Amino acid sequence: TGSVQAKNAIVTYIQGQLRYRRLFFQTFYNLLDSGDSYALRTGDLFLEHSSQFMTQIQHSQSIGERQQFTYGADLSLTRPDSEGSVNGLNEDQDDINEIGAYIQSDTRLTERIDLVAAARVDHHNRLDDLTFSPRAALVVRPVTGHTFRATYNRAFQTPAANHLFADVLGQRDVFQGSLFEPLLGFSPITDLRAQGTPESGFHFRRDAAGRPQFRSPYAVLDPRGLDGNSYIALDDPTFTNVMWSVARNASVAGLGIGLADSGLIPADAVDAFSAALAAVLPMEVEGVGNAVRILDLERQEFVPSFAPDDVPALKIIRTETLEFGYKGVFADRLVVGVDLYRTSVNNFIGPFQVGTPNVFIDTAALQFFLNQRLAAALADPSNAEAVADLMPLDQIPGLGNGDGSPANELSFLVSTGLAGSVPFGTVSPEESFDPTAVLLVRRNFGDISLYGGDFHFSYFASPHWTFGGSYSYVSDNFFRDVDRVDDIALNAPRHKASGNVRYTAPAREFSTELRVRYVGGFPVRSDVYIGSVDPYTLLDLSFHYRVPFSSGTQLTVTVQNLLNNEHQEFVDVPEIGRLALLRLTHSF
Numbered sequence: 285t286g287s288v289q290a291k292n293a294i295v296t297y298i299q300g301q302l303r304y305r306r307l308f309f310q311t312f313y314n315l316l317d318s319g320d321s322y323a324l325r326t327g328d329l330f331l332e333h334s335s336q337f338m339t340q341i342q343h344s345q346s347i348g349e350r351q352q353f354t355y356g357a358d359l360s361l362t363r364p365d366s367e368g369s370v371n372g373l374n375e376d377q378d379d380i381n382e383i384g385a386y387i388q389s390d391t392r393l394t395e396r397i398d399l400v401a402a403a404r405v406d407h408h409n410r411l412d413d414l415t416f417s418p419r420a421a422l423v424v425r426p427v428t429g430h431t432f433r434a435t436y437n438r439a440f441q442t443p444a445a446n447h448l449f450a451d452v453l454g455q456r457d458v459f460q461g462s463l464f465e466p467l468l469g470f471s472p473i474t475d476l477r478a479q480g481t482p483e484s485g486f487h488f489r490r491d492a493a494g495r496p497q498f499r500s501p502y503a504v505l506d507p508r509g510l511d512g513n514s515y516i517a518l519d520d521p522t523f524t525n526v527m528w529s530v531a532r533n534a535s536v537a538g539l540g541i542g543l544a545d546s547g548l549i550p551a552d553a554v555d556a557f558s559a560a561l562a563a564v565l566p567m568e569v570e571g572v573g574n575a576v577r578i579l580d581l582e583r584q585e586f587v588p589s590f591a592p593d594d595v596p597a598l599k600i601i602r603t604e605t606l607e608f609g610y611k612g613v614f615a616d617r618l619v620v621g622v623d624l625y626r627t628s629v630n631n632f633i634g635p636f637q638v639g640t641p642n643v644f645i646d647t648a649a650l651q652f653f654l655n656q657r658l659a660a661a662l663a664d665p666s667n668a669e670a671v672a673d674l675m676p677l678d679q680i681p682g683l684g685n686g687d688g689s690p691a692n693e694l695s696f697l698v699s700t701g702l703a704g705s706v707p708f709g710t711v712s713p714e715e716s717f718d719p720t721a722v723l724l725v726r727r728n729f730g731d732i733s734l735y736g737g738d739f740h741f742s743y744f745a746s747p748h749w750t751f752g753g754s755y756s757y758v759s760d761n762f763f764r765d766v767d768r769v770d771d772i773a774l775n776a777p778r779h780k781a782s783g784n785v786r787y788t789a790p791a792r793e794f795s796t797e798l799r800v801r802y803v804g805g806f807p808v809r810s811d812v813y814i815g816s817v818d819p820y821t822l823l824d825l826s827f828h829y830r831v832p833f834s835s836g837t838q839l840t841v842t843v844q845n846l847l848n849n850e851h852q853e854f855v856d857v858p859e860i861g862r863l864a865l866l867r868l869t870h871s872f
Contacts, residue, residue: 292320297726300522305617305851308356313341330366334445336360350392357385364445372451372718374480380445388419398423408442408600410483415440415600436607441574441601443481446599447633447726450480451717460500464576467533472501472779475708476725478636479717485594486639486713486725491517496576496591497642499719500709502526513719516709518643519573527645528569529705536562539697548680553673560670565654565698572649576711578641579722582814589641592711599631599728619742626735631728634770635811639725654695662691724811730766734774735759742836748790753783762807773809773811777819794829808855820851836871 298314318332342356362380364371371378384406391399400421421435454476471685482868489497495518503510505526510516516523539555543549549557578589607625616619662671677693678684684693725834736758743751761774784799805819823846831837841864845851848862 287495291699304558306344308342310341311337313337321561322510322769328656331369332836333365333367334779335363335365337363347747352390352424353387354390355382355385355387359383362848364449367654368451370452371445373482374449374451378445378449380448383407383414384440385439396425406442408441410448411442411600413477413600415442424766430610433611435609435718437605439603439605439609441603441633443598443600443633443726446480448480449481450636452478452480454478454724464530464534467537468505468530470504475503475718475721476724477718477721479715479728481595482598483597483717484715485714486599488592488594488711488713494591496711498711501642501720502530502708505530518576523571524572524574525568527708528572528650528703529567530708531645534702535698535707536565540700542701548683553676555583556673560673561694563670564658564667564674564694566661568656569653571649572653575644575646576628577643577707579638581638584642586707591642593723595639595713595727598726601633601728602630604628610787617744619744621738621740623738624865626733626734628731629731630731632730632766632772633726633728633734634730634772635809636726637726637770638722639727640716640721640723642707642722643709643711644710645699646707647699648705651695651699654699655691657691658691662689665686687831722859727769727771729769730763730765730772732763733856734761748788750786750788752786754781756780759862762809771809773807775806775808775810777804777806777817783854792830793832794827796827799824799826803853812856815855817852817854820849821850822849823847834870838869839867840867840869842867 287870294317296315297312299310301310314336316334317333335690338360340356341357342354344354346352351414356600358381360382362382364375364378364380365843366375368375384404386402386404388400388402400419400423401491402419403412403418417438417440419435419437421433424432426432428694456475457471458476459473459474465471485758491497495610497515499515500523501512503512503514503516503523503526503656506514506516506701507525510523512676519802536558539561540549540554543557544551551848567723576589576591577586579585580587598719601639605625605627606625609623611619611621611627661667662674671690674690674694677690677697678686678688680693683696684690710722712719712721714725716723736756738754738756740785741752741756754849756779758776758778759775761778763772766772779802781802782799784797786797789793801822801824803820805817807816809813822844824842824844825846826842831839831849844863845861850859850861852859
């Protein structure tokens, strides 16, 4: 829901490994201390003391000369701890435990054909089902120096802690309800929040006709004694008149000031204009219902919305890939590799998106009603003074129609102004921690498929000179309106390419490499980060020098983006210029 400014943050990483014959064991522990970091959008402290512990064990066993089995298990324990700043009310119920086991068989069918088969089973304590992931590969070496490979792989990605447990304030008072405090005596605030999808999913309350109900920060004004947790039916006449009463009083108080600020009426006429407005605007409306619209974050405006569907619990993302590869050596100098693949992704987890529409007074119905009532009120002789004070509206260029009555102009201004533009409620799910907030939620949707290829080569011109290059292509990196839910972006380019030349000194005391990299432009859609990245080309230079007085010591100088081509590699991140790195390593 926005960027975080890191300040005095500390990341601790501890890892240990053990190897004994065919047994391999490793464990590591990560700990994040966010220090004084804070959210840029709200200024709230970002308090993160989360940790992750993972341990892995693996063993292999050969049977004869043609068969080997490799098997093992993994355990991952994720312990988010944000003191309520990230996971909010989920803070005490956000632990994640994942455990998996696997076995792989490597079989040499003949001297030139190998078969690899593997299977993995995983369990996630926040998901119901076990996950089965098979893999198979056939490797054929028809002649020495040339290898063909066909691979099938099914992988998975479990929802992250952020997907399940986020409870973060994105923006306070997103509709500026605090401006109504002088008028109402309280602030009808609606916040924008991101909330992770619970294990039960999100469910919307509906009336007997199946229409969604909503909750409102203005509910305390309802004469029936409602509050912010009370559900209200769409087109409820009593609450629609609560909406109208707020809009009417705000129009009386502010419409004249707005017209004067725009130079459409004289400043000294504001008080008379407001008094006239109070005299002719009806105290209640009849036959006026509600409109449902949803906030479009990309366009920063409300758009018409249908009744929302319930959001089911998140599922595992499943990926299936079929790949064909070739690698060959020609004349002992040229190495060429080609990989072609097709990938299908099921149950894609989308970015945070607005999942709760807002409720408004129906602008068209209100304007029709006001046209009739205002025409009658302005025709009443007792309102002659009000008619005179409002009549300048009939002559405003682009607004007035010159028919001798301000009724049409006034009904248009009131219905399309505060009355029609103020969100008076939110169609929020029962699981919402904040009943009136606009929620950003995640959901699974869409099955997408893509194909692509990778090509690379290395040419060893001499013992001292090497030339190389690579190219990657993907068929599509943006899928529009998938399942009529949202767009899916891979957040990666369709085209990437690189080329390099390397020189190694005769005695190998030093070497240097010059590399050029091209990255194509690509669209980005990742939570609130929406936009595009422009293509860029970079030149890198590296130099490696072996210290003569110590054979195990090497000095490395790397200059990335040698020409200082300032560029962005993602949306809303700083531009990157030249970066120089100096590294001294020693091997014992």
